[in-house]
Amino acid sequence: MFTRTDDKITTTQTVVIISCYMLGSGVLTLPRTLTERVKTADGWISLIVGGLIVMLAGICIVKLCQQYPGKTIYQFVQEIVGSWIGSCLSTLMILYFVAISAFQIRVMAEVTKLYLLEGTPMWVIVMFFMWIGLYLITSGINSMARLFEIILPITIVVLLICMFLSSKIFEIDNLRPVLGEGILPVLRGLRSTVFVFIGYEIMFILPAFMQHPKKGVKAMIIGTSIPLVMYMITYIMVVGALSVDGVVRSTWPTLDLMRSFEITGLLFERFEFFLLVIWIMQIFSTFTITFYAASMGLAQLSKRNIQPIMYGLIPIIFIVAMLPKNMNEVFDFGDFIGSVSIYLFGLLPVVLLLITKIFKKGALKEDG
Amino acid sequence: MDSMKRYFVFALSILIVLSLTGCWGNKEIEDLSVNVGLALDVGEESELEQELAKEGDSYPKKNLITATLQTVPVLKGKSEKQSGSSKSSSMYLNTEETGDSVFQLYRQYSLRRYRPIIGHHLKVIVISSELSRKMDLEKLLKFILRDNDIRPSCLVLISKGKASEALVSSQTGDIPSFHLRSMVENQFRNNKILAPMILTKLDGIMNSGSSFVLQNLVSAKGEVEFAGAGVIKGETNKWIGTLNEHEVEGLTWIKGEIEGGVIKTYDKSGEVLAYEIKSAKTKIKTKVHGNDISFHVSIESDGRLIENWDTSQVPTDNKFLKEAEGYFEEELKEMLHKTIHKMQDVYHVDVGGFGNKLRIQHPKVWKTVKKDWDETFSQSDITYDVKLTITDYGSSSK
Numbered sequence: 001m002f003t004r005t006d007d008k009i010t011t012t013q014t015v016v017i018i019s020c021y022m023l024g025s026g027v028l029t030l031p032r033t034l035t036e037r038v039k040t041a042d043g044w045i046s047l048i049v050g051g052l053i054v055m056l057a058g059i060c061i062v063k064l065c066q067q068y069p070g071k072t073i074y075q076f077v078q079e080i081v082g083s084w085i086g087s088c089l090s091t092l093m094i095l096y097f098v099a100i101s102a103f104q105i106r107v108m109a110e111v112t113k114l115y116l117l118e119g120t121p122m123w124v125i126v127m128f129f130m131w132i133g134l135y136l137i138t139s140g141i142n143s144m145a146r147l148f149e150i151i152l153p154i155t156i157v158v159l160l161i162c163m164f165l166s167s168k169i170f171e172i173d174n175l176r177p178v179l180g181e182g183i184l185p186v187l188r189g190l191r192s193t194v195f196v197f198i199g200y201e202i203m204f205i206l207p208a209f210m211q212h213p214k215k216g217v218k219a220m221i222i223g224t225s226i227p228l229v230m231y232m233i234t235y236i237m238v239v240g241a242l243s244v245d246g247v248v249r250s251t252w253p254t255l256d257l258m259r260s261f262e263i264t265g266l267l268f269e270r271f272e273f274f275l276l277v278i279w280i281m282q283i284f285s286t287f288t289i290t291f292y293a294a295s296m297g298l299a300q301l302s303k304r305n306i307q308p309i310m311y312g313l314i315p316i317i318f319i320v321a322m323l324p325k326n327m328n329e330v331f332d333f334g335d336f337i338g339s340v341s342i343y344l345f346g347l348l349p350v351v352l353l354l355i356t357k358i359f360k361k362g363a364l365k366e367d368g
Numbered sequence: 369m370d371s372m373k374r375y376f377v378f379a380l381s382i383l384i385v386l387s388l389t390g391c392w393g394n395k396e397i398e399d400l401s402v403n404v405g406l407a408l409d410v411g412e413e414s415e416l417e418q419e420l421a422k423e424g425d426s427y428p429k430k431n432l433i434t435a436t437l438q439t440v441p442v443l444k445g446k447s448e449k450q451s452g453s454s455k456s457s458s459m460y461l462n463t464e465e466t467g468d469s470v471f472q473l474y475r476q477y478s479l480r481r482y483r484p485i486i487g488h489h490l491k492v493i494v495i496s497s498e499l500s501r502k503m504d505l506e507k508l509l510k511f512i513l514r515d516n517d518i519r520p521s522c523l524v525l526i527s528k529g530k531a532s533e534a535l536v537s538s539q540t541g542d543i544p545s546f547h548l549r550s551m552v553e554n555q556f557r558n559n560k561i562l563a564p565m566i567l568t569k570l571d572g573i574m575n576s577g578s579s580f581v582l583q584n585l586v587s588a589k590g591e592v593e594f595a596g597a598g599v600i601k602g603e604t605n606k607w608i609g610t611l612n613e614h615e616v617e618g619l620t621w622i623k624g625e626i627e628g629g630v631i632k633t634y635d636k637s638g639e640v641l642a643y644e645i646k647s648a649k650t651k652i653k654t655k656v657h658g659n660d661i662s663f664h665v666s667i668e669s670d671g672r673l674i675e676n677w678d679t680s681q682v683p684t685d686n687k688f689l690k691e692a693e694g695y696f697e698e699e700l701k702e703m704l705h706k707t708i709h710k711m712q713d714v715y716h717v718d719v720g721g722f723g724n725k726l727r728i729q730h731p732k733v734w735k736t737v738k739k740d741w742d743e744t745f746s747q748s749d750i751t752y753d754v755k756l757t758i759t760d761y762g763s764s765s766k
Contacts, residue, residue: 114516119393169568173724180731246572249513259519260568270519 011215013145014206017289018199018223020148023155023230024286025107026196028279029331030231031238031253038189041175041239044232045186050193051228055221058200060349062216065207067356073204074300080355089348090301093204096344097294098313099337100198101287102320105129106330108283109321111252115276126321130314133284137292138310141209144288151281152226158278159230162271163237166257170240194346195338196231199286200224201345205293251327291317398441401483403474404460405438405545407494407531408508413466425479429467433499433508436532437463437477438545439485460543462535470511487517491549493524493567494585496531497598500607505600506574513571520567523549526598527585528610538590551594552583559620559629559645560613561594578602578724579717579742581619584610599715602742609715611707618707621667621700622720624650631671631756633699635678635692642675643696643756652725656733662749663722665704669754671696673761683761696756708750718745 009017034043068076073093078086109125117125136144179186203220207213238257239247250256258272268274295313299306324330411431413421439461463480465473477485495508512518525548527534537544552564562583573580581597597611597619611619620626626648633641648669655662673683673692681688711717723741727734737744 118516169566173728176728177731180728181735242568243572243576245576246568249571249575256520256568260521260566262519262521 007140007142007209008211009141009145009206009209010211011219013142013149014210014216014219015223015226016148016152017141017145017206018202018219019226020152020282020285021199021202021289022197022224022227022286023152023282024104024199025111025279025283025334026198027231027234027282028107028111028252028254029334030192030196031235031242031247032250033192033195034189034235035239035244035247037192038185039244040181040185041244042179042181042186043189043193043239044175044235045179046189046193047228047232047235049186050190050197051224051231053190054194054197054200055224057346057349058203058220058224059217060353061200061203061345062207062220064349064353064356065204066213066216069213070208072208072296072300074297075208077352080352087301090297092344093201094294094297094301096337096340097290097297098317098320099333099340101290101294102317102323103330103333103337104283104287104290105317106321106324107334108280108287110327110330111255111276112280114252115255115272123318123322126318129284129287130318133288133291134310134314136288137295138307141292144285144292148285151285155278155282156226156230158274159234162258162275163233165263165271166237166241166261168261169257170237171243172240174240174243175236191338191342194342195334197224197227198338198341199227201341202289202293204345204349205296395484399483401439401461401477401481401485402441402489403437403439403485403487404489404543405436405492405494405535405548406490406512407436407438407496407527407535408470408499409434409436409496409531410499410502411466411468414464417464417466429469429472431466432468432503433470433473434464434466434532435470435473436535437465437474437485438535438543439463439481439483440543458537459541460535460537460545462532464532470508471515474511487515488519490518490522491545493522494527494531494534494548495524495582496527496529497584497607497610499531500526500598500600503606505570505605509567509570513567520571522567523552524565524567524570524582525585526582526607527587528595528598529587533587534585534592536587536590537592544592548585548592555625556627557629559626560596560616562597562616562620563623563625573602574605576602579719581611581616581719597719599717599719601715601717608717611710611719614703615707615710618703619720621648621650621704622652622665622707624648626650626669630674631696631699633695635676635681635695637678639677640675641673641677641692641695643692643758644672644674645669646671646759652722654722654726654729656730660748661726661733661737661744662751663725665750665752667700667704667752667754669756670759671756673758679766682766683758684765689758689761693756693758696758697754700754700756701752704752704754712746712748712750716746717742722748722750 034046038046068079074090077089080086081089105126108129109122112125113120113122136147200220203216207216210216234254238253241257241260242250242253247253255272255276258275262269263271291313295306295310298309324333411433413431440459442459442461463477465476467473467476474485493512495505500508512522513520534548535544537547552561555561555563562581565582579602580600582600583594584596584598586593586595596613597616598607599609599611600606601608626645629645631643631645635641648667651666653664655664673689676683676692683689711719718741722745723734
């Protein structure tokens with residue numbers, strides 16, 4: 001069975017993993033997907049509300065995991081709902097993680113092909129990405145956490161610099177009026193905000209690796225706040241520059257914002273490549289963490305060694321990533337994952353938590 | 369086993385050598401045609417094109433658009449360099465192509481010039497008013513907006529005459545596209561220059577369906593000048609007329625886009641008086657009473673008395689300053705009046721951002737009038753008050 005007692009992570013590392021997971025391809029399309037639903041410039045309020053909801057769901061998950069210290073969802077779900085339903089849920093979750101990692105890779109490849117490496121075949125981009133990811137995850141969650149600790153500060157700094165530089169074309173009028181059409185548009189936007197906050201479900205797994213699982217809630221809250229702030233800044237700057245009507249027309253609005261200005265005399269004139277390169281690192285982190293979560297699920301479900309499973313998943317993720325035939329299908333795929341996430345991880349933790357609270361099954365076992 | 373390992377290492381190092389070649393798909397920048405400017409005119413084949421067509425250059429197309437692609441750098445012959453006769457050597461190359469699809473015109477370029485064209489550095493697009501009167505701007509710019517190389521930071525301008533003439537320069541060493549691009553930055557010197565309309569902003573405005581203005585160009589004898597603005601009607605995205613320089617000045621006051629500039633007027637004895645704008649602030653208040661929508665524009669500005677020809681008057685005298693302020697205010701009001709008259713009564717469009725103010729201040733009302741805003745705007749009342757303050761008179765007190 002798969003247990004590695006040496007592979008523990010600190011609370012800070014947990015925060016970093018959650019943030020890195022959330023910050024994925026979503027930020028490239030967020031201003032558009034959100035504005036398409038909200039139809040006014042109030043998306044940033046939706047982001048706050050969405051972030052809070054996600055925090056609540058995350059806290060439910062952490063509370064649930066704290067009832068089963070040292071165990072991941074794959075191990076304790078069977079104790080709660082029985083082995084049959086438990087295995088089914090685990091399988092669903094594994095499929096979900098595979099789908100996300102495939103989606104992230106695909107979006108990364110699409111953007112890279114469009115703006116960076118026009119002549120490079122997609123499979124080459126995807127392959128290298130996957131191999132390096134594989135190399136990372138074979139050495140366990142600790143190595144991943146350490147890498148993410150390096151990536152996250154760089155991401156934050158670069159994103160802030162890029163957004164700050166774009167202030168030249170920022171117009172506050174594009175963000176006004178606030179709540180001009182009431183609260184309804186904000187609620188409409190909630191659904192698309194959930195997609196960018198995908199990542200809280202990793203807390204089903206992480207507490208098992210934490211040195212201090214008691215601090216799970218704190219880690220969850222801070223881990224969600226970092227992406228929340230970054231998303232808000234991005235949304236405000238993009239909509240402020242492109243306006244509501246412009247943002248809905250742009251396929252990759254965040255990149256279009258970067259492409260809309262040049263800074264002369266600052267070493268670099270164009271910043272979209274900067275942002276894109278950093279963002280590829282973020283997508284990489286999302287990819288590896290889901291890849292890892294999926295392979296761990298399979299390992300724990302089948303009670304086998306995790307290494308061969310990681311290798312085995314590579315072709316599967318590759319095929320799933322290549323399934324969408326055009327951009328529309330890629331975006332539909334993303335929407336689909338978003339809806340699955342809401343049902344799977346929005347409702348599930350609450351239901352599971354209720355079951356454990358009522359029957360006290362797991363908790364009793366652990367205490368006794 | 370050991371030899372196996374050695375073979376493996378050997379094979380691996382050969383693989384690494386492969387990755388050391390660097391970029392084998394590279395293209396030297398000197399061997400590319402960097403597209404820096406694009407002019408769109410009504411389709412009319414140039415003499416050269418007609419001759420080429422006679423020789424057999426033809427493909428199925430409608431001659432709707434003539435695109436002039438400005439590229440740099442230009443191949444320089446050795447003899448030219450040595451003799452140093454920079455007289456006729458221009459720094460840019462204009463290539464005219466006639467057809468319909470803008471993208472196809474770009475690709476046709478490769479049939480005439482051996483250096484492949486790249487769009488990363490496209491700085492300006494000039495569209496002739498004649499073409500934009502006939503064709504929807506969106507159709508013209510669709511390719512530009514979609515292309516992954518061309519940056520949406522590209523500037524869009526309107527030309528009263530032929531757009532291709534705006535991309536010509538008589539000054540040696542001057543690249544017209546760069547010239548135009550940099551001239552927009554002069555906003556802080558002259559308020560007859562509108563805030564730059566880049567593709568990003570244009571895309572949003574076209575989608576919102578509101579009317580807008582683009583900086584207008586006039587050209588003569590290889591010189592290009594910013595002169596007024598072209599008015600584009602939002603419903604059709606077509607050109608409907610121009611605002612002259614004076615009206616554009618008024619418009620920048622209304623829009624509050626002033627970064628610097630001048631108000632010139634004459635005093636009662638006909639002598640020149642000039643005011644240098646140091647700061648300007650515009651506030652537009654919307655009032656809604658039932659179906660009546662009205663606006664109140666209030667403008668406040670600080671500035672300097674920079675020129676007065678009547679030497680008998682001294683600016684150290686407060687009375688004279690008050691009097692001068694009155695003249696300038698009068699002039700500004702006149703300017704505003706003309707601009708608003710042109711918008712409301714001549715073109716029936718709102719290009720002053722009044723709709724935007726209504727959207728922000730009364731979002732519910734805006735929703736109901738949005739569809740037919742230009743007409744509603746033309747019927748609405750606009751009042752204004754201006755307050756100019758002369759704070760100083762520079763380094764000369766007499």
